[in-house]
Amino acid sequence: MSYNLAENLTGLTENEVEASRQRYGYNRLEAIRKNTWFDLLIGILKEPMLILLIIISVIYVIVGDYGEAAFMFVAIVAVTAISFYQDNRSKKALEELEKLNEPLSTVIRNSKAVEIPTHEIVVGDLCITEEGRIINADGVIVHSNDFSVNESSLTGESFSVFKDNKSEDNLVYSGTVTVSGLAVFKVQKIGKETRVGKIGESILNIKEEISPLQIQIRKFVKWMAVVGILIFLMVCIFSYIKTGDMVTSLLSGLTLAMSVLPEEIPVAFTTFMALGAWKLMRQGIIIKRSSIVETLGSTTVICTDKTGTITENSMKLQHLYNYLSDKIYEEKEFKNDDLSELINYAMWSSEPVPFDPMEITLHKTYEETQKKDVRKEYKMFHEYPLEGKPPMMTHLFENTNTDRIIAAKGAPEAILNVSRLSETEKEKIRDVIKTFGQQGYRVLGVAKSHFEGNNFPKNQQDFDFEFLGLTVFYDPPKKGIKEVFQSIYDAGIKVKVITGDNADTTNAIALQAGIKNDAPATNGSDIIGRSEEELMQISEDTVLFTRMFPDAKLEVVNALKKKGEVVAMLGDGVNDGPALKAAHIGVAMGNKGTEIAKSAAALVITNDDLEKLIIGIAAGRRIYTNIKKAIQYIISIHIPIILTVSLPLFLGWVFPHIFTPVHVIFLELVMGPTCSIVYENEPMEKNTMQQPPRAMGDTFLSLNELGISVIQGLMITFGVLFVYQFSVQNGGDEEKTRAMVFSTLIFANILLSFVNRSFFYSVLESFRNRNPLLIGISALVLMMLLVILYVKPISLFFKVTALNINELGMAVFIAAVSVLWFEVYKYVKRIGKVKG
Template identity: 75%
Template structure:
C-alpha cells in the first residue's frame, strides 16, 4: 500500500502495485515545460481596465458626463469640477463593488476545480486537475470524471461511459489487457478503478480538439434577475419620458435650452434606479462568497436566491443522514442458522462467509463496506490468500435489486466464485426451498428494523471458460448475511427539526431497503415514515399517480437513477422547489434536474459534484440549513434595499418636478449637484449596508416563499409608494414652511435638502425590518448603518455650516429651530411606519 508522506490534507491510501512509482518532481517540471498545463483555452476574464470601461458606460455616468459638459459650456466651472469628482466617486464605488464581486466569484471558481489523484515519487497525492502533466499516473474510480487522455496500465472491474464523445449511452468495459485500453478526458467512470498513464492534456485531448469546454456552459438567468431587469427597464423608460417632458415644459416657459436640459437631466438622474442592478449583483456575489467561507460552495451566485425558496429537500440516506462508516456488526451463518456478533467474528463457523464476502468485493476496494470486509478478512483468516489469486472474470453490480459476482483463480487453476448483493437478488439466484427463503427474509427484516444494512453472500463452482451471459445463471450456494451498521450522524435530528420549523418538507430517496431506511429515518427525526414507495413501483406509475405519491410519501426505497429522476420531476410538476442531496453516480440525473442539486464534497463523486449547483465541503447536512437561511436573508435584504430605493426616489423625483410644474416660488429647488449627493448617499446604503444586514429572528420560522412571487408584490409596492409619498408631503411641507416664513431660495433649499437627508437616514433605519420595530432591529448588529449614516449627517452639517460647501451647494445655514423643524418633519413623515408595524405585530402577520 502506498501512502502520501507529505501534505497531510491530501493523504490517500490505495492498494497500488509496488512497481508503479509515478513521475519525480523533476520529471513533472520537465513535462510541464514541454506540454504546459492541463487546461483548455482560458475563458476571458475581465481586467480592471475593462471593468472600469464597463462602469463608464453605465447610464448614471453618461448623465453625469452630459451635465458636466453643459456646465462647462455655460462657464460654471465649479459645478463642472464637482460633477467630475462625482463621476470619480460613483465610478470608485461601482468599481469597488464590481471588483469585490469578481474576486468572490474567482475564489468560488478556484474551489470548484476538481482534484485528481496521481502517483508521484511513489506517493499517492491529490492535486488540482490543471496540474496534471503528460506522463502522470492517474488513479480514477467509480463516479469520477476522467480529466486527461491516457492508456490503462492497471484496472479492476473498470467501465466508462463515453457518451460525451461517442453518443453511445452504454458503458464500455476496459482493462490493460483489452484491445481498447484508452481513456478520454470528459468521460465518466461507471464502475471499478483504473490507473492510467497520461498521454494528452488540455486542448490536445480528444475533447479539446473538438472544441468542448465545461467553461462554455451558459449561466441561466434567475427569475429574480428577470423581474429586476424588467422593473429597471420600466423605470429607465419612465426617466426618458419625464426628461423630455421637463425639457419641453421648461424650454416653453424660458426659451433657455441649456437650462432646460439641466432641469431634464436632473430629473432623469432622480428617476433612474441604477442602484437596483448593482445591489442585486453585490448581494448575490458576496452572499456566495460568505457561504464559501462557511464550507458551502455555490457554482452559480444566482442560486443563492433559489435556496431561500426551497420547499422540499430530497436526501439520500448513506453518507448524508448517516456517517457512512459501514462497520460490520453481525454475521448470519445460514448453515448453522446462527447470528454472530463482532466478538465472535474469529469463530471458524463464519470463516467461509467472511472469506466469500471479501472475494465478492473489489480487489482494490473503494466502497466503505468493501474496505471493511477486506479489513475483517485480514484480521480473522488463518491465512491471507489474496496475493495468490487474481481476478480473471467479473460481473459488475447490476440488476434491480443489484448483485455482483467475481471469479478468481490461482496458478494451479483453483477457482473462487463469490457473489454478494441485495438479499432479494442473492436469494433469487440460489436454489432454496420456499420455506428456507422465508426464514432468511425474516432475518433480513429483523436486521432492517434495527437500522442495519444487509447483504447476502453466495458461492458457486464452474468448470470451463464459457461463462454464462448473466451471473444469475450460476448455480449459487447461499452462505449467509453480512450485516452493517451505519449510524445517523450526531445531531442530525436537530438539523431536520430546523428544516421542519422552516416549513420545508423532507423526502428520503435511497437504494436501501424499506425496513433499514425507516429505522434510520426515525432515529434521525424524520416524520411520517409509515408509507414507503419502491423504485420498481415508481416507474410503473402515470404522471398523475406519481405526483400524488411523491406528495404524500416520505420514504422512497430501492431507488435507481430513473426512479430518483422521476420523483424529482414529479415534485417539480407539483410546484415544489426541490433541493436534491446526493453523492453517487446514480444521483447525477436527479441532482441535475432539481432546482438545487447538492453534492457532498468529502465523500461525493466527481460526477455528483459536476451535476450539482451547490457542494457542501464537509458533508454536513446542517450546512444546507445554513445555506437556506442565507438565501432567505439575502432575498429579504434585497427586498429591503429595493423598497428603500423606491421610497426615497419618490420624494427626490417629486421635489425636483412639482415646484417646476406647479409654478412655485423656487422652481429649481434641486440642481444636479444635490441629486448626485443624494445618489452617493443612497448607493452604499442600498447595496453594501443592507447586504450586511443580519437575518431577522423570525426568518427560519416562516414558510418558504413561492418562486412565482415577484420580488415586490402589489401590497409591498403599495406600502413603499405610500412611504415615499408621505416623505414627499413632509419635504414639500418644509418647502412651504420656509417660503411662508420669508425664506429665500438658499434657505428654502437648505430646509428641503436637510429634511430629505434626515428622512433618508430614518428611512434606512425603519426599513431594516417590515415587522419588528427599529428599536428591536438595533439589536441586529450592523456597524455599517452607523458608519454610513454618521458620515451622511456629518457631510450635511458641513454643507450647511462650512462656507465653501454652503456656497457651492447654494444653501445657507439653518438656525437651531429650523434644523429642529427639519428633523421633526422628517421624523413624522417616516416614523409613522412604526405604528403600522406595531399593528402588524399585533395581528401576528409579518409582511
C-alpha cells in the same frame, strides 16, 4: 486514496512537466482571459449614471462653473470607486468559487500519485481514473483493472465499454465517465485538441441561464429608464418654454434623469448574489452558480439519501447470521470457527482496496478473526460490478496454484434470489432479515460459488450460488439530526428519503431521526411504468422511497417538479447523477461524493452535513429578503427626490430649481452604499426560517409591497414639500429653503434605512440584529450634512445657509413623522398576526 503503483509507472518529472506545458499549454478549452482592473473600470464608465455625470461636468465647464465641474469630477471618482469596490468584491468572490469548483485529477509524477487541478494536466502525464470519475484528457491506457467507460457524451451510446491496454480500442477521451474499475492512461491530447474540445467549442458560447429574479429586475430597471427619458424630455421642454435658458433647462432635465435612474438595483443584485455565494463557501457550502442562492430560498422539498446524510456512515458490524448453524452471533463471538467461511467470503466479495465503510469494516473483521491472512496470495481476475434490482456484486480471485474464490454479496433479496434454497428456507431467512431491519440495521447477504474454466456467464446471477449468511451493520443517526429535521419542518419544507436500503431499515432510522411519516414506503420497482398522474400522487404522498435505482430516483424528482415543488436532491454516487442534474438544486456530498455527482450538482456540501443545506436555505432566504429591502428602499427614496426636483418647476413655485445636479449626486452617493453594501450585510430576521417557502415564480415585488414603497416615498415627499412651503411662508430665501428641504430629505433617508430593516418587527427590535455598517454609514452621512450646512466654503458651494437649532429640529421632526408612521403599520400587522 492510496494506490499500489507498478514500478514502471513513474510518470513525468517536474522538468518534463514544465517542458510539456511550454510546448502544449494548459488543459483548457479556451485561453481564459481574466478581467483586469482596467476592464472593470471601462465597464463601470459605461454605466448610465457615470455618463450623465460626465455630460453635466462638460456643461459646467462650457458655462464656466468650474467649482460645480470640479465637484462633478470628484463625484465621478467617488461613484467609480464605490462601483469598483463592489465589482471587485464580486469578482474575487466568484474567482474563489471557480477555483473550488474545478475538479481535481490524480496523476503519477515522480513515481507518486498526486492530485492536481485539472487544468494543470500536461501531455505525457500518467492519469489515474476510477469508478465515478470524469476523464479529463485524451490518452492511451497503459494499465487497467476491470475498467469500463461510458462514452455517451461523444457517441450517444448509453452502454458502457470495457477496455484495457490490449484492447483494439485502448483510447480514453476527455468528458467520458469511468463506470467501473480503475485505469492509468498516458495523456496524448489536452484542451482544444481533445475530441470533446474540437466538437464542443460552441458550448463555450452558451450563456448561463438568467434566473427569474434577474429577468424581473432587468425589466423593472428598463421600465424606470424609459420613464427617466420621458421625464427628462418633459422637464427640458417645459423649463425651456418658461425660461428660454437652454443650459438651465438641460441641467434641470439631467438632474431629474439622475434622480429617476435606479442604477443601484442591478449593482445590488450582483453584489448580493456573489457575496452570498462567497460567504456560504466559507461555511463549507460550495455553489456552482451564484444565482442558485436565490433558488435555495424557495426550496419546498428536500430529497435526501439515508446513509451518511441522516446516519453517521460508521457501519459497525453488529451481528452475523450463519445459515449453516442457523444462529445469530454478536461481536464478541466473531472468532467462532463456525463463522470463518462467512467472514472470509464477505471480505472476498468486497473491493481489494476498500473505500466503502462496510467493506472497510469487513476487511478489518477478517484481519481480527482469521488465523492466516491470505489476501496477498490471491489476485482478483474477474469482477461483476454492483448492479441489478435489488443490487449485488461478485468477485473472482485466484492464486498461483489456480485455487479459486468466487464470492458475492448484496441486498439480501438479491442473494436469496440466486441461491440454492427452498422457498421455506428463504421465508425463514426473510423473517430474520425483517427482524434486523425493524431495528434499523443494514443487512447484506453473502454467498459463494464454484466454476471451472474461463467461459464465465454474462450475468453474475447465472452462477450457482450457495447461501452462507448475513452481515448485519448498524449505522446510527447522526447526533443532533432530529433538531435538523425539526428546523426543516419549521421552515415549511417537506422531506423525502430516497435510499437503496430496504423499507424496514429505512422506517426504523427515519423514526429515530424524527422524520414525519404516516404513509407506507414505496419501492423503486413500484415507480417504473406508472402514469404521470399516478407518479405525481405517489411522490406527493410518500415520504420513504426504498430500494431505489437511478431511473426511479429521476422519476420521483421529475414528478415532484411537475407538482410545482422546488426540489433539492442530495446524492453522492454515479447513479445519482441524473436526479441531481434534474433537480432545481442538486446537492452533492464533498467527502463521499463521486466526481460525477459533484459535476452534476449545483451545490457541494464539503463535510456531508445536512445542516449545511439548512444554512444554505436560510442564506437564500436572507439574501432574497435583503434584495427586496434594498429595492424597496431605493424606490421609496427615489420618489421624493424625483418629485422635489420636478413639482416646484411644474407647479410654478417660487424656487423652481430647489435641487441642482450637485444635490442629487450627493443623495445618490448616500443611497448607493446604503442599498448595496449596508443591506447586503443585514442579518437574517428571527422569523425567516419559520415562514413557508416563497413560490419561485413570485414577482420580486408584489403589488402590495410596491404599493407600500410608493406610499413611503409619497409620505416623505409630503414632508419635504411641507418643509419647502413652511420655509417660504416664513420668509426663507432660496438658500434657507434649500437647506431645510435638503436636510429633511437626508434625515428621512437615514430613518428610512433603519425602518426598512424589517417590514414586520419594530425599528427598536431590529437593533438587536447588529449591522455596524449601517451605523457607520449613517454617522458619516450626518457628519457630511453638518459640514455642508456649517462650513462656509462648502455651504456656499451647495448654495445653502446654516440652520439654527429650531430649524434643524423642525427638519428632524418632519423627517421623523414622514418615515416613522410606518412603525404604526408594522404594529398593526404584528397584532393581526397574533390574533390570527
